[in-house]
Amino acid sequence: MPEFHFSGRALSCAFSPHTARSAPSFADEHEAAFSAASFFGSTQAQEAVALSLVIKTAEHKAFSQYLRHGTPPLLPLALQQQREDFFHKTLALQQQEALVAKIIEAAARSDTFLQRAALKHREAFDTVLQRTLGTRAPVLVDEPYLEGTLLRYQARYLRRLQALVADINPPSGTKTLLFKAAADPLLSTQTQTLRELEQILDRQRQQAAGIQEYIWRTEGDDKVRPSHAENDGKTCSWDDPPDTGHPGSEANCRCHAEPVIEEESIAAPVVEEASSADTVEAGINVATFLITLIPQARAAATAVRLAQNAERSLLAVRRVAVALGERGAPLLRRVTETLRGLRRVRQQQEDIFKRPEGVPEDWIRVPAKKGDGVKYVDPSSDGQTYVRISRGNPNASQQGQQNDYIRWQVNGKQLDKNGDVVLGKSEESHIPLEDFKFKGILK
Numbered sequence: 001m002p003e004f005h006f007s008g009r010a011l012s013c014a015f016s017p018h019t020a021r022s023a024p025s026f027a028d029e030h031e032a033a034f035s036a037a038s039f040f041g042s043t044q045a046q047e048a049v050a051l052s053l054v055i056k057t058a059e060h061k062a063f064s065q066y067l068r069h070g071t072p073p074l075l076p077l078a079l080q081q082q083r084e085d086f087f088h089k090t091l092a093l094q095q096q097e098a099l100v101a102k103i104i105e106a107a108a109r110s111d112t113f114l115q116r117a118a119l120k121h122r123e124a125f126d127t128v129l130q131r132t133l134g135t136r137a138p139v140l141v142d143e144p145y146l147e148g149t150l151l152r153y154q155a156r157y158l159r160r161l162q163a164l165v166a167d168i169n170p171p172s173g174t175k176t177l178l179f180k181a182a183a184d185p186l187l188s189t190q191t192q193t194l195r196e197l198e199q200i201l202d203r204q205r206q207q208a209a210g211i212q213e214y215i216w217r218t219e220g221d222d223k224v225r226p227s228h229a230e231n232d233g234k235t236c237s238w239d240d241p242p243d244t245g246h247p248g249s250e251a252n253c254r255c256h257a258e259p260v261i262e263e264e265s266i267a268a269p270v271v272e273e274a275s276s277a278d279t280v281e282a283g284i285n286v287a288t289f290l291i292t293l294i295p296q297a298r299a300a301a302t303a304v305r306l307a308q309n310a311e312r313s314l315l316a317v318r319r320v321a322v323a324l325g326e327r328g329a330p331l332l333r334r335v336t337e338t339l340r341g342l343r344r345v346r347q348q349q350e351d352i353f354k355r356p357e358g359v360p361e362d363w364i365r366v367p368a369k370k371g372d373g374v375k376y377v378d379p380s381s382d383g384q385t386y387v388r389i390s391r392g393n394p395n396a397s398q399q400g401q402q403n404d405y406i407r408w409q410v411n412g413k414q415l416d417k418n419g420d421v422v423l424g425k426s427e428e429s430h431i432p433l434e435d436f437k438f439k440g441i442l443k
């Protein structure tokens, strides 16, 4: 039996086929739980979790019954199968939800994620160059192209994250999905994007440092495509790419360009332009996608990070659009429009958390512990009197938590919208945000 781990002599006899036949109650409880499950449809992870609790309760009851009366907790085989399928589905749904939240969080941190990678690449590049040239001065001074490169790769990264989310929803709840989740598609997306960023930075930075040639290096395993294996170890020129293109030009290429650094071969730097329409376009795409994710963010902190990231991208590309002059005018208009949209979405987010009317000004505003809202706390109450505003989660099992709601506590006691004491877990203790009226300080 997978669900109970018994030990001891007294229990072992309970599993004999004789007594197994006389276990109607336990099976009945399960059947009731399962019909409840199918009644709800179990399309949402939260529901599934709630229903798994129903089943657990049924099991618990059956188990205590077993302890009292010696009725063994054996399930008919079909019911066992049903139970297993149900838990697989529940687990898959929970994993999906967690994965989506993780991907949105990754999107919110996408700019710093790539910036950090670019910085590490630069440090490694400087070290190699300085060691070879015997200098301590930085070889690369100005990198006007960097911001644009980062934005273009951020746009690419976000497109991939978007595809990941689309792939996860709608939930299918199959075992395959469990395996897929275990393979961590987010990690492989990140690895791929970082590698591509490094490949482009290799070229831009080497050329900007006046390096003209590189040695083609493969990963040296059996996954290297034959045409690239042929390039391995060859000296190539940045000016004149081989037939395959430079490393990274072909999809999923893991090859890299090792710089040929000799003082006599260092030429005039080839530095790419900072201002390009592509960059502005990428920046607008980045911001637009981040803005669409804001309402989906489960944690308020993530929503804020998404908004901040979007704003940074827009401010960066506004400079580029301005530098483009006449050519950048239509793009500049789109940047301005997107900024306006962002401020609206941000305002909506902030409005949810504004101090409800009547809540005294000296009550302290703090982020809620779970990171999904704010709390206004009476400073004289030792944290026992507060009004907490939480963002709704459309997937929540309790209806009262699906839209934005308030929890109102006085001296440790939960109140409903009329200011009457109610049970902490009751439906009435989740007051819809629009129904809340603060009724003075009740002591």
Ligand SMILES: [Zn+2]
Pocket (backbone or CB within 6 Å): 218, 225, 228, 247, 248, 252, 253, 254, 255
């Ligand atoms: Zn390759």
